[in-house]
Amino acid sequence: MSEVKRDDLTGESTTGHEWNGLTELDTPVPRGILLFVIVTHAFALIWWILMPAFPLGTTYTPGILGVSQFTSADEAVAENRLARASWSDALLEKSDAEILADRALMVRVTEAGHQLFGDNCAACHGRDARGGIGYPNLTDHDWIWGDGSVADIMDTMRIGINAQHAETRFAQMPAFGREQMLTTAEVRNVAHYVYSLSNPDYSTVDNFERLEAGSQTFATNCAGCHGQDATGIPGSGAPNLTDDAWVYGGEIEQIIASVHGGRVGHMPYWEDRLTPTEIQVLALYVHSLSSGRP
């Protein structure tokens, strides 16, 4: 039963439906809301026409503006490449010394190098490149391989150390104790002698004999790799044992562990994983960490 009536109380018409004596007012939609609905619908319609919108099976309506996330991503990548090309080209043209002297260029190199270092090297050498037990500090002036020049660092990165690369740098500290090349007493004595080299106060009258015995063992067993004066032989991989820079720790017990069980550090090679420019940028960055430049 439907009969439109006017409601006495409000003066509005009813919808004309009645349920058990209850009728419903036919109040019009408030103007604000109506306007909002019209505007949003108009906006959606215009958006559909301009922008990519409806899915159509394997494709979609592209919209007349031709906007696409793919083209915007491509443009961003191209822009980035262009920005990098403008300074990475300079890397090819200049010598290492010229690059290091070019402050503006080194700012770019340091930025990119820091990023690459975080992604590829920090897991072992630490975010700040200061290393840790088993991983050398790259910010000091103490180099095991070469003299820390950009070229030497690039070589180490390219071929790795004890890595899978055919030309890899190769070096191993023999396990003198475990392989029974030296007795336990000889291992301890030579370790005390090595400790005394970087801790001169340790050479006292009391342990003169022990250090003397250790020094003999060193001359016959260790000098061939670490040098007569134990300062290491650059390029052989046998580090300087007379300074404060230790890869495996400079406490007596740690030195005994190095001599007893030997040491073989593994540094991956990066020739296949980074581009030559990335390797150069990283080598410049690592070099600058210890040379005090940017």
Ligand code: HEC
């Ligand atoms: C065949 C060459 C060779 C001989 C011989 C050799 N070393 Fe080494 N030694 C190395 C190499 C290479 C390393 C570095 C290993 C690494 O970093 O993985 C090393 C590392 C060490 C370390 C650890 C240094 C650090 O920074 O923590 C100590 C200590 C050491 N050697 C002491 C000795 C002593 C003492 C002898 C003699 C008993 C000796 N070495 C004989 C090649 C040698």
Ligand code: HEC
């Ligand atoms: C899986 C661990 C690991 C990663 C990752 C790694 N390194 Fe190394 N790196 C080592 C170890 C271990 C050594 C020392 C090897 C030895 O001499 O026995 C080393 C040595 C080096 C050296 C020679 C230090 C010296 O005193 O001569 C340089 C330079 C170096 N790393 C740079 C890098 C750079 C740059 C990266 C990133 C691209 C990197 N490393 C990533 C483990 C790592």
